[in-house]
Amino acid sequence: MGKTIAEKILSVKAGKDVLPGEIIVAKVDLALVQDGTGPLTVEVFDKFGFKKVKPSKSVLFIDHAAPSPRKELSNAHNILRDFSKRTDAMVSDVGEGVSHQIMAERYVKPGDLLVGADSHTCTGGALGAFSTGMGSTDLALAFGLGKVWLKVPETFLFNLKGKLPKGVYSKDIILHIIGKIGADGATYKAMEFTGEVLNQLTQEARLTISNMAVEAGAKVGLIPTDETTREYLKMRGREEDFSEIKADPDAKYEKVFDIDVSSLEPVVSFPHTVDNTRTIKEAEGIKVDQVFLGSCTNGRIEDLRIAASILKGKKKNKDLRLIIVPASKEVYLQALKEGLLEIFVEAGGTVMAPGCGPCVGVHEGVLGDGEKVLSTQNRNFLGRMGNPKGEIYLASPATAAATAIEGVITDPRKYLG
Amino acid sequence: MILKGKVWKFGDDISTDHIAPGRYFHLRTNLPELAKHVLEDAREDFASKVQKGDIIVARRNFGLGSSREHAPRIIKLAGVSAIIANSFARIFYRNAVNIGLPLIEIKEVDNIDEGDVLEIDLQNGIVRNTTKNEEYRFIPMPKFMLDVIGEGGIENYIQKYGDYKL
Ligand code: SF4
Numbered sequence: 001m002g003k004t005i006a007e008k009i010l011s012v013k014a015g016k017d018v019l020p021g022e023i024i025v026a027k028v029d030l031a032l033v034q035d036g037t038g039p040l041t042v043e044v045f046d047k048f049g050f051k052k053v054k055p056s057k058s059v060l061f062i063d064h065a066a067p068s069p070r071k072e073l074s075n076a077h078n079i080l081r082d083f084s085k086r087t088d089a090m091v092s093d094v095g096e097g098v099s100h101q102i103m104a105e106r107y108v109k110p111g112d113l114l115v116g117a118d119s120h121t122c123t124g125g126a127l128g129a130f131s132t133g134m135g136s137t138d139l140a141l142a143f144g145l146g147k148v149w150l151k152v153p154e155t156f157l158f159n160l161k162g163k164l165p166k167g168v169y170s171k172d173i174i175l176h177i178i179g180k181i182g183a184d185g186a187t188y189k190a191m192e193f194t195g196e197v198l199n200q201l202t203q204e205a206r207l208t209i210s211n212m213a214v215e216a217g218a219k220v221g222l223i224p225t226d227e228t229t230r231e232y233l234k235m236r237g238r239e240e241d242f243s244e245i246k247a248d249p250d251a252k253y254e255k256v257f258d259i260d261v262s263s264l265e266p267v268v269s270f271p272h273t274v275d276n277t278r279t280i281k282e283a284e285g286i287k288v289d290q291v292f293l294g295s296c297t298n299g300r301i302e303d304l305r306i307a308a309s310i311l312k313g314k315k316k317n318k319d320l321r322l323i324i325v326p327a328s329k330e331v332y333l334q335a336l337k338e339g340l341l342e343i344f345v346e347a348g349g350t351v352m353a354p355g356c357g358p359c360v361g362v363h364e365g366v367l368g369d370g371e372k373v374l375s376t377q378n379r380n381f382l383g384r385m386g387n388p389k390g391e392i393y394l395a396s397p398a399t400a401a402a403t404a405i406e407g408v409i410t411d412p413r414k415y416l417g
Numbered sequence: 418m419i420l421k422g423k424v425w426k427f428g429d430d431i432s433t434d435h436i437a438p439g440r441y442f443h444l445r446t447n448l449p450e451l452a453k454h455v456l457e458d459a460r461e462d463f464a465s466k467v468q469k470g471d472i473i474v475a476r477r478n479f480g481l482g483s484s485r486e487h488a489p490r491i492i493k494l495a496g497v498s499a500i501i502a503n504s505f506a507r508i509f510y511r512n513a514v515n516i517g518l519p520l521i522e523i524k525e526v527d528n529i530d531e532g533d534v535l536e537i538d539l540q541n542g543i544v545r546n547t548t549k550n551e552e553y554r555f556i557p558m559p560k561f562m563l564d565v566i567g568e569g570g571i572e573n574y575i576q577k578y579g580d581y582k583l
Contacts, residue, residue: 023559023583025581025583036445036483036485037484044572047572072443072444072447073443076443117484119482119484119508121484133508134484134508134511135485135508136486137486137512137516137571137572138512141571141575145575145580147581149581149583151559183430183478184478184481184504187478187504187507188510217506217507218507273430360442360483361439361442362439362440379482381435381482382434382458383439383440383458385439
């Protein structure tokens, strides 16, 4: 019987033919924790008496509160640094950036099983890896035993058809899909994407789609690999990591969704759930106090380029703060070379260290009572950005840039000529 | 295993940010302190009033959001014996199994009111509402998960067997 991408990868990692619904034990290639989830992993790892980490790439990311805003978190960071020294796990410290971006740039390869104690670990699915988020205890076992238990998911196929209009991006596609199927529309399932639209999306744009699979409840968001994937790896000196991953033609899907992108407009998620989506027309004119451009969803070089092309030579609205956080050091350096950071600062924005930035409400850019923010991140839950009395709207980097200029949510197409 | 407790009701989409808000990120290495804020953004008085054995009953997609295992851990630490909902977010579900907190999916959550007393039979898939004299059925968890919960979580399970036993 034909297999979906998820079934194919998990069959290899379990060492047998697997079926959806089955519980399996699978070998882990890459494992990650971050500064919020990692200290608990360390505690459990030590309780088991494990000594060294088993997966060839085991990485501890200090990204959620980097640099640390308070002593408790500085101590948590030191737990990870100390763990790295004694177990051979790598540490990715302050200044390096968000785990999911760095994993994509440096480590993930098609066919891998990547598990991470962070829900957006699903980002790696865009490189054809079975890449999924789980808990701290799971990661202690993944580090110590080199394997995890998994329930093999059924797969939903999303067939992306048509031609992506100007001013509409992969962020709008995935927000649209989540709005359509709901925040629990794909719970426990694998999402797999296919169709002609993939050819119109760069590897970076694809990462945004897989990143948000968890916002529909999914376990993974898988995209078949192709020349675009090869090119992305090659640019990073990793061409040998490339392999072709795709579903069998006779694979069995639990559901198939046809999504025509040709008539899509920019999408905005309203507070306080990601599936509370509207078109830009229904959002235009809402006054915001802050714009955040960054996160593992949309803090890549391409995102910064799009925003900079809109902001170039312009000023942000005086009543709003504009915060830019490159997702990684690589993105930061590239943006520096291309003069993008200068454009942002000239426009009145502030550029912060690579990392999660304001996304999770631990430091930087916490909202005041009654304030609204337009953010390029992936989540807008109540309290997410540090204040349950704030409101979060989600949109693409282009919408964020246009909004920063006008001070109210703005259709980016008017700035795209 | 039969669990018995009094009901606390919650609505749809209770996220990990409601359960363990990001502004208490610095308390993640201090679970008893963090537990004092459990579910604070959904119901301010929950942490101070919840009693040992109580059962949470919610609607759709309980636990959506981040992978923070601290969320089910502090719910368990606060004394909750089980959570019943229409559905759960996947990582929350997995974390709860790993730490030995039973989760049950039933359709009839709207029949249950705050303060009702429930008895849950995990192996046979039955929730008895002794206040209303009703019974709701659910599909019991797969054997592996029941075994893990039976041991009180995957930590004890692995200590006992040394590996995953499927
Ligand atoms: S950027 Fe936001 S969503 Fe991404 S890993 Fe950091 S906190 Fe999580």
